[in-house]
Amino acid sequence: MEPFVFNQNPRAGWIEVICGSMFSGKTEELIRRLRRARIARQHVEIFKPAIDTRYSDKAVVSHDESAIPSTPVSSADQILLLVGEATVIGVDEAQFFGPELVSVCQQLARQGKRVICAGLDQDYLGKPFEPVPQLMAVAEFVTKLHAVCMVCGAPANHSQRLVTTPDRLLLGAAEAYEPRCRAHFQPTPALPGPPDETQPAQAATQRAE
Ligand SMILES: [Zn+2]
Numbered sequence: 001m002e003p004f005v006f007n008q009n010p011r012a013g014w015i016e017v018i019c020g021s022m023f024s025g026k027t028e029e030l031i032r033r034l035r036r037a038r039i040a041r042q043h044v045e046i047f048k049p050a051i052d053t054r055y056s057d058k059a060v061v062s063h064d065e066s067a068i069p070s071t072p073v074s075s076a077d078q079i080l081l082l083v084g085e086a087t088v089i090g091v092d093e094a095q096f097f098g099p100e101l102v103s104v105c106q107q108l109a110r111q112g113k114r115v116i117c118a119g120l121d122q123d124y125l126g127k128p129f130e131p132v133p134q135l136m137a138v139a140e141f142v143t144k145l146h147a148v149c150m151v152c153g154a155p156a157n158h159s160q161r162l163v164t165t166p167d168r169l170l171l172g173a174a175e176a177y178e179p180r181c182r183a184h185f186q187p188t189p190a191l192p193g194p195p196d197e198t199q200p201a202q203a204a205t206q207r208a209e
Contacts, residue, residue, distance in 0.1 A: 013109035017094075017136050019121035020145035022159040023179045029145060030090055030118040031068055037088040037114070045086035046070035047079050049096035076101040080108070087113055094119030095129045102134045123168050124161040124177070126187040147179030158185035 018029045038044050050072040070090070073079055076097045083089060089108055094101060094117040105115045119132045121144070136142045146155040156179035163176050180186075 011112045013111060013113040013115065014140040015105050015109050015135065015138060016114070016116045016141040016143070017132065017139040018116065018118040018143045018145065019132055019136060021122065021147050021156055021179050022120065022177050023147040024145035024156070025147075026118040026120075026145055027092055029143065030092055030116055033116055034068060034088065034090045042088050043084075043086045044088045044090065045083055046090040046092065047073050047082070048092040050074045051096050076104040079104055083108065083113070089113055089115045091115070091117040092119075094135060095121075095123075095132050097131060099131045099134065101131045102138060105135060106138060120159065122158065124159055124187070126158055126185060149181035149184055150178045151184040152181060154181040154183070156181050158182065158187075160185055 016033070018026045020026055034044050034046060046068060048070050070092065071082055073082065077100060079089070079091070091097070091101070091105070096119075101117070105117060108115045117132075117135055117139075119135075120129045121132045121136070123129045146157060148154075149156040150160075158180045159177045160180040161177055
């Protein structure tokens with residue numbers, strides 16, 4: 001899945017995007033790439049939006065609890081100030097940043113840095129979730145991951161919201177969402193109560209990575 005870069009000019013940077021639905025393993029893939037860069041003694045810095053405090057303030061944490069330290073930032077512009085001498089930049093939950101993330105990543109890549117962004121490519125209505133689509137357009141490498149549909153087991157491209165709220169940035173993973181394929185995705189804000197709504201503890205343990 002990792003982009004193959006042949007004889008890359010050491011001064012040329014590039015942008016990688018890891019996208020997909022919730023529970024598709026985006027953060028795991030981001031962590032895998034960053035760990036391999038660290039093994040090669042590359043200077044790695046990881047940033048995540050300060051808004052996402054579901055698990056830890058100072059770590060990129062995936063749903064399986066494998067974590068690496070990160071720096072929470074309140075805006076994409078802060079990444080430019082904090083990046084220092086790092087040559088490999090990880091950005092998690094890219095959909096929580098504003099449109100300026102695209103120009104920030106472009107600047108970093110032009111400085112010769114490898115920029116890896118992970119984020120949702122669609123919102124709970126199935127609409128493109130900016131700025132991830134814009135990042136995909138300018139990235140050298142795009143990896144789209146899939147979860148498994150919790151209804152039928154097909155590859156899941158959508159994040160089905162299980163609660164009724166119009167908030168696009170609703171946080172919370174297993175309790176509020178489940179992965180669904182195209183056939184079983186219902187992008188309606190007012191959903192009939194799913195069966196697991198009465199058994200939240202059971203729903204929280206059903207994870208399809
Ligand atoms: Zn399905």
